[in-house]
Amino acid sequence: MEEVRDVKKYQTLLFDVDDTLLDFAAAEDQAFRLLLQEQGVSYKEEWKRQYQQLNQGLWKSFEAGGITRDEVVNTRFTLFFEKMGKKVDGALLEQSYREYLGEGNQLLDGAMDLIAKISNHFDLYIVTNGMSATQEKRLKSSGLYPFFKAIFVSEDTGYQKPMKEFFDYCFDRIPSFNKETALIIGDSLSADIQGGHNAGIDTCWINPLKMDNSLDVQPTYEIAKLEELFLLLKREKQSSH
Ligand SMILES: [Mg+2]
Known part of the structure; x- marks a missing residue:
């Protein structure tokens, strides 16, 4: 069961792309x-x-x-x-x-539904390792692109997840960014969860195969399916009022 925790409302959601929103x-x-x-x-x-x-x-x-x-x-x-x-x-x-x-735009189950649903309530950003042209093209043809305020791709930043410098680059470009209300969502422990930890923000690990956590770092949340994120965010929002 989910534990009752001291929760807060998030404002900025940073999404990984591959195996988080799109099927790599x-x-x-x-x-x-x-x-x-x-x-x-x-x-x-x-x-x-x-x-x-x-x-x-x-x-x-x-x-x-x-x-x-x-x-x-x-x-x-x-x-x-x-x-x-x-x-x-x-x-x-x-x-x-x-x-x-770049033509690989296969959405993972529930991705479009979730992103469309939450896009009016949160500021959504993409944080992905890869080539800018490829990632941008895939996000555009999948239909996800318009829901995001900005797309941060490692190739443009000169750094990559999980480097703190990658996240500093992103944070510098997010208007009135606040670490306290930011959450990164991704499937990779070594890139996304370690990255969020290095950057000093909360993390949500998507772990559909229920793998063991091989890191010393604990994610703030762990979910098996993307859909669970909606309830998690809703819960956090309610409990912060
Ligand atoms: Mg990934």
Whole structure:
């Protein structure tokens, strides 16, 4: 059961995008299929699996400091198509892939309903890691875009979640921003919850798979579904009057 807590009314809600409002796996899958199609290759589950393995391996090398981000994205398709004996320009294909990814506008269940419902009562902002053009395009074509007062994408800020500097950049650009009445909502412990903690604001972890919390940091709230946020906000608002 929910505990009765000393609650307050929130004014500023900062939303993550991927796997919070939009379905990233669906966007990736669609982009991958379109890329294969563009290259005249028929889709096979096996190829998707191989690509994922290769892609994850490259990102691991990046995280370990072995290669740069650009090297990851500009070589992943060169290496992947090499596996099928096809020589391609990886950097060029990455551009196509990103275009296709920008078409990935699959809303998660309840996302539109929730955002539309709360947008008159709170100031909504997007805080997302990624490429600005891609994220903006996805938010626009999903229909979510007009509900947000501003979209903050890591590429524009020069920093990324969970860095405090990323949030400082956002806070500086939110009119009469107050940390006490701000809440970040996201699915990632390491980016969103750690980020909110670093920035000194309350956090709401969306945890549909009921994963264990691997951080030392406790989220202020934990919900399994986005819809639960509506009740949470309503409750907080009522109890602050
Ligand atoms: Mg996310």
